[in-house]
Amino acid sequence: MAEPIPLPIFPLPEVVFFPETVLPLHVFEPRYRALVADCLAGTRWLAVPMLRAGWERDYQGRPPVHAVAGAGEIMQAERLADGRYNVLLDGRVRIRIEEELASGRAYRVVRARPLPDVLDDADRASLGERLATLRGSHAKLLDALGQSHADVVGRLTVAGARPGAVIDRIVSAVVPDAAVRQRILETVDVSERLDLANAALLDLLALVAGSEADGDDEPDAE
Numbered sequence: 191m192a193e194p195i196p197l198p199i200f201p202l203p204e205v206v207f208f209p210e211t212v213l214p215l216h217v218f219e220p221r222y223r224a225l226v227a228d229c230l231a232g233t234r235w236l237a238v239p240m241l242r243a244g245w246e247r248d249y250q251g252r253p254p255v256h257a258v259a260g261a262g263e264i265m266q267a268e269r270l271a272d273g274r275y276n277v278l279l280d281g282r283v284r285i286r287i288e289e290e291l292a293s294g295r296a297y298r299v300v301r302a303r304p305l306p307d308v309l310d311d312a313d314r315a316s317l318g319e320r321l322a323t324l325r326g327s328h329a330k331l332l333d334a335l336g337q338s339h340a341d342v343v344g345r346l347t348v349a350g351a352r353p354g355a356v357i358d359r360i361v362s363a364v365v366p367d368a369a370v371r372q373r374i375l376e377t378v379d380v381s382e383r384l385d386l387a388n389a390a391l392l393d394l395l396a397l398v399a400g401s402e403a404d405g406d407d408e409p410d411a412e
Contacts, residue, residue, distance in 0.1 A: 192304040194288055197237045197261055198225050199298050201253070203245060206371035207238040207260030208362040209281045210355040217275040221296035226275045228295070229264055237261035237285055237302060240372055252290070252298060258305065258376040261285045281358075284375065305378050307354040313381035317353055320384050327391035328360045334398045354380045357387045365390050 200215070200222055207213050217226050229236055239259035247253070266278040285302035293299035309317070351359075361374050370390050377383040 192306070194301045194303040196291060196299055197235060197285065197302050198229065198293075198295075199237045199239055199255065199259070199287075199300055200225060201239050201241045201245075201255045201298070203241045204368040205238060206240050206362075206368055206375050207262070207279070207281055208358040208371075208375060209260055209262070209283050210351070210358050211260075211281045211362045212265070213238065213260075213262070213279040213281065215275075215277040215279060217277055223273055223275060224295065225297040226264070226267060226277060230267055234264040235261060235282075236264070236279070237287075237300070238279070239287065240368065255287070256372055256376075257287045258372075259285055259287065259302075260375065261302065261304075284378065307352070307380050308378050309353070309380040317381065317384070320388065321353055321356060324357065324360060324384065324388050324391065327388065327395060328364060331364055331391060331394055331398065334395070354383065357383050361387050361390065364394065 200217075205213075217223055225236065237259045238261070239255035239257075242254040242256060245253035260281050261283050262279045262281040264277055265280040268276040270276070284305040286305055287300045287302050289301050291299045291301055357374075357380070361371060365371055365374070365387075367390075370386075374383055374386050374390070377386060
C-alpha cells in the first residue's frame with residue numbers, strides 16, 4: 191500500500207476532481223495565492239476535496255471536507271498583475287485524507303494516502319461489454335444535447351486508456367450532480383464504479399428524453 195504523503199488542499203463547494211482530467215482554477219483568495227506560489231516553488235502537487243454541506247458557516251476557517259478527493263500536479267500557471275492566478279491542474283490520483291496537519295500556513299495541509307484502482311479477476315470478463323455500454327450512453331447523451339463531436343469522444347475514451355480512467359473522464363465530463371460524482375470518486379473498485387457510472391448516464395438519458403417529450407407537448411405559438 192502506498193505511503194501517506196503531505197498535500198496542501200484547495201477545498202471547493204460542488205467541485206469533484208477526478209484523476210485523468212484537467213481542472214481549471216481561478217485563484218484569488220490570499221491564502222490560496224500563497225498555496226499556489228508554494229506549490230510552484232515545490233512539488234507542484236495539491237488536492238481538491240469537495241466541501242461538505244454547511245461549509246458556509248466556517249468558510250474562512252477549516253470547514254469539513256470529504257475524505258476522498260482528487261490530487262494532481264499544476265501543469266500550467268499564469269500569475270496576473272494583481273497577484274491572482276489562472277491554473278490548470280492535471281489530475282493524477284485519488285487520495286484519502288487521513289488527518290489534517292498543523293502547518294503554520296494560511297492554507298490547509300493534510301496527510302493523504304493514494305487510492306489505486308481495484309479490479310477483481312472475476313469482473314474482468316464482463317468489463318469490456320459494460321464499458322461499451324457506457325461509451326454508447328455517453329455518445330447518445332452528447333448527440334441528444336447537440337454536442338456529438340468525434341474528437342471529444344475520442345479524447346475521453348482513447349484506445350489504451352485504463353478502464354478506470356475512461357469511467358472517470360466520462361463521469362467528469364457529463365454527470366452534473368456533485369453528490370453522484372463524489373460517490374463515484376469514492377468508489378475504488380472499478381467494476382462497482384462502472385455500475386454507478388452506467389446508472390448515472392441512464393438517468394441522464396431518461397431526463398433528456400423526458401425533457402424532449404415535454405417540449406413536444408407544448409402548443410405552437412400563434
